[in-house]
Amino acid sequence: MSSPKRKNLPSSKLYAEKSAYCREKDLSRLAGLWPGEINTSDIEVRERIVSILRNALRIERQRGKSGHWCYDLNRHLALKYALAQEIAALKLLTRDAHRCVSPKAPSLREHHVFSQASSCG
Numbered sequence: 001m002s003s004p005k006r007k008n009l010p011s012s013k014l015y016a017e018k019s020a021y022c023r024e025k026d027l028s029r030l031a032g033l034w035p036g037e038i039n040t041s042d043i044e045v046r047e048r049i050v051s052i053l054r055n056a057l058r059i060e061r062q063r064g065k066s067g068h069w070c071y072d073l074n075r076h077l078a079l080k081y082a083l084a085q086e087i088a089a090l091k092l093l094t095r096d097a098h099r100c101v102s103p104k105a106p107s108l109r110e111h112h113v114f115s116q117a118s119s120c121g
Helices: 023-031 043-066 073-099 108-119
Strands: none
Touching (some): 023 073
């Protein structure tokens, strides 16, 4: 008796291929986002997307640990990879945003210290 080949089973189509991530398609499918939310470079929206993906990944992990019937390994891997991609993109955006800040602008801490010193009677 021969065992069935692994490549013929539906679970063999794992989301392990790194080049398979398509932001517009995957985020709408994984996180239920609209194209207008996905196609923005706003940092707050990106942080919200990362938060949604973290929550979805947490829920999918709980399903897997509990042996729930609707746990999907492909979805788990897709969420994990999408989250990694979005975190990397967010880090690049925040790094670029910090570069755009004028070096002569006082920081919040300096402003706070200055305002306390000037408010003393």
